[in-house]
Amino acid sequence: MEITMEKIADKKTVVHQTNEVNQASKIEVKDVNVWYGDFQAIKGINMNIKPNTVTAFIGPSGCGKSTFLRLFNRMNDYIDTHRMEGKIKINGNNIYKKKVNVEELRKEIGMVFQKPNPFPKSIFENVAYGLKIQGIKDKKFIIERVEKALKQADLWEEVKDNLKKSALALSGGQQQRLCIARTLAVEPSIILMDEPTSALDPISTSKIENLIFELKKKYTIIIVTHNMQQASRISDYTAFFYIGELIEFGKTKKIFTNPEHKRTENYITGRVG
Amino acid sequence: MRKIKEYLIEKLLFSSVLITVGVTLGIIAVLGFEAFRFFNEVSIVEFFTDTQWTPLFTDKHYGILPLLSGTLLTSFIAIAVALPLGLSIGIYLSEYAPKKFRKTIKPLLELLAAVPTVVYGFFALIVVTPFLQGFIPNLSSFNSLSAGIVMGIMIIPFISSLSEDALHAVPYALREASYGMGATKLQTAFKVVVPAASSGIIVSIILAISRAIGETMIVAIAAGQQPRFTLDPTVPVETITAYIVQVSLGDVQHGSVEYRTIFAAGITLFVFTFLLNTYSYSIRKKYQQRYE
Numbered sequence: 001m002e003i004t005m006e007k008i009a010d011k012k013t014v015v016h017q018t019n020e021v022n023q024a025s026k027i028e029v030k031d032v033n034v035w036y037g038d039f040q041a042i043k044g045i046n047m048n049i050k051p052n053t054v055t056a057f058i059g060p061s062g063c064g065k066s067t068f069l070r071l072f073n074r075m076n077d078y079i080d081t082h083r084m085e086g087k088i089k090i091n092g093n094n095i096y097k098k099k100v101n102v103e104e105l106r107k108e109i110g111m112v113f114q115k116p117n118p119f120p121k122s123i124f125e126n127v128a129y130g131l132k133i134q135g136i137k138d139k140k141f142i143i144e145r146v147e148k149a150l151k152q153a154d155l156w157e158e159v160k161d162n163l164k165k166s167a168l169a170l171s172g173g174q175q176q177r178l179c180i181a182r183t184l185a186v187e188p189s190i191i192l193m194d195e196p197t198s199a200l201d202p203i204s205t206s207k208i209e210n211l212i213f214e215l216k217k218k219y220t221i222i223i224v225t226h227n228m229q230q231a232s233r234i235s236d237y238t239a240f241f242y243i244g245e246l247i248e249f250g251k252t253k254k255i256f257t258n259p260e261h262k263r264t265e266n267y268i269t270g271r272v273g
Numbered sequence: 274m275r276k277i278k279e280y281l282i283e284k285l286l287f288s289s290v291l292i293t294v295g296v297t298l299g300i301i302a303v304l305g306f307e308a309f310r311f312f313n314e315v316s317i318v319e320f321f322t323d324t325q326w327t328p329l330f331t332d333k334h335y336g337i338l339p340l341l342s343g344t345l346l347t348s349f350i351a352i353a354v355a356l357p358l359g360l361s362i363g364i365y366l367s368e369y370a371p372k373k374f375r376k377t378i379k380p381l382l383e384l385l386a387a388v389p390t391v392v393y394g395f396f397a398l399i400v401v402t403p404f405l406q407g408f409i410p411n412l413s414s415f416n417s418l419s420a421g422i423v424m425g426i427m428i429i430p431f432i433s434s435l436s437e438d439a440l441h442a443v444p445y446a447l448r449e450a451s452y453g454m455g456a457t458k459l460q461t462a463f464k465v466v467v468p469a470a471s472s473g474i475i476v477s478i479i480l481a482i483s484r485a486i487g488e489t490m491i492v493a494i495a496a497g498q499q500p501r502f503t504l505d506p507t508v509p510v511e512t513i514t515a516y517i518v519q520v521s522l523g524d525v526q527h528g529s530v531e532y533r534t535i536f537a538a539g540i541t542l543f544v545f546t547f548l549l550n551t552y553s554y555s556i557r558k559k560y561q562q563r564y565e
């Protein structure tokens with residue numbers, strides 16, 4: 001059984017209203033609370049994220065950025081003590097409804113992690129992984145998608161002659177771009193990034209920042225970062241979290257030049273309190 | 274004074290290393306020497322091509338093939354039992370089981386390897402064989418099938434425990450990456466975790482094979498003592514180990530050719546397990562490097 005491009009589009013029922021592949025998605029968060037056991041990590045957060053924007057999540061360590069980010073692809077589901085209340089709607093569909101197929105959801109919402117985590121497989125197999133687990137067998141289609149994703153991730157020129165080489169032989173920065181390519185290959189509509197450059201050198205970091213800039217034309221991007229310059233450089237919107245609460249959310253320019261809250265200002269200017 | 278003490282302790286520790294290495298080398302030397310003398314009297318070609326092994330009869334044949342086939346047949350059956358079960362257990366424990374369950378079940382499984390093999394042998398002979406005879410009427414009282422199955426049960430923990438360790442050592446980040454792309458738990462287990470742990474799993478299988486090939490009691494009790502060049506699991510066979518037991522316990526004259534057959538058989542066995550262990554050692558070394 002071969003699955004063609006159209007069938008993939010058909011499968012994108014969870015969050016897609018239209019049949020068009022690669023339509024960026026909007027996100028609405030309503031009254032979300034999260035607990036780990038008795039500890040409340042996220043406290044009554046509301047937020048709307050527009051399609052084709054880059055939103056930066058900032059805030060001191062432990063304030064709940066990762067916890068919040070991982071709600072969008074339900075990555076916290078695997079934590080036994082984790083409990084969530086509230087609604088998260090992607091293109092109008094609540095992804096925490098009972099009947100939602102989590103695997104289908106995650107094909108729509110890609111994630112890039114803090115530490116590059118390529119599979120111990122070849123470069124090609126890494127990028128093709130998402131397609132293969134969807135049951136796609138069409139070799140030509142897979143090869144095209146792999147090439148496209150590697151080009152989008154600005155890695156193609158460096159690896160095109162070595163696609164069979166182990167991904168573990170790449171440098172850290174290349175590995176992270178490979179992980180981005182792996183995510184792009186399944187053509188999600190949202191990309192979540194949890195401190196994607198914190199383990200990388202400045203050159204690799206700026207490569208990935210440029211990449212994010214390009215990608216927002218097609219995707220909605222949320223990025224967690226501890227780097228204020230990075231947040232101000234690449235994001236359209238910024239959300240500042242503090243001990244589980246969303247203190248301030250708005251245009252990045254506004255947050256960085258004229259924040260409403262003292263806490264935000266202190267954090268951005270380095271007076272962490 | 275203190276210096277002398279340190280010196281003595283160091284030498285004492287070193288001497289235990291020396292003794293162990295010395296004893297091992299001694300065993301290999303005796304094995305090699307006696308086997309060498311055996312091959313002075315019996316041609317090595319006959320040893321590896323003759324399909325009969327009858328050194329204790331008047332019409333003497335010295336073909337190792339029947340013993341080798343007995344050993345490989347019982348080991349093969351054992352692995353055929355232990356591999357799917359052991360690997361399934363390993364995957365289940367590592368990827369699905371709650372932590373608490375894993376912690377209690379693992380030592381329990383390892384008990385399987387702690388049961389004295391003579392118990393397994395009798396279990397095979399007086400429980401498994403009669404039971405199987407209900408389905409396979411022409412199954413002999415001594416056969417490689419029951420012996421192999423029971424041996425397989427015994428070596429399950431070698432595979433389940435070691436492969437579980439290898440699977441568990443795969444970084445969680447890899448599973449996360451896979452889940453994050455929409456893979457199910459099953460897909461993640463088989464497409465990411467198992468391949469990433471493959472070298473450790475292979476090592477566990479080799480150790481299990483090596484254990485099966487060297488196993489003596491179960492096959493001596495339940496598989497019989499009739500050297501037979503066959504792949505039929507329902508008839509009595511004799512393994513290399515069982516033959517060595519038979520001759521060692523018998524009244525064969527020291528220094529005779531019959532006596533030396535056990536060294537020739539022993540060195541054959543040794544070469545097999547030595548190669549397997551060396552192979553697993555080299556895989557393990559490669560694997561360590563990758564995760565460092």
Ligand SMILES: Nc1ncnc2c1ncn2[C@@H]1O[C@H](COP(=O)(O)OP(=O)(O)OP(=O)(O)O)[C@@H](O)[C@H]1O
Pocket residue numbers: 036039041059060061062063064065066067068079081
């Ligand atoms: N699995 C878990 N079990 C229990 N508590 C957790 C778990 N994961 C996170 N927490 C707690 O929830 C809070 C928020 O953690 P989270 O990882 O979301 O913070 P963060 O803002 O991403 O921090 P950092 O900037 O250091 O990555 C912290 O107090 C943390 O200790």
Ligand SMILES: [Mg+2]
Pocket residue numbers: 065066067194224
């Ligand atoms: Mg975090």
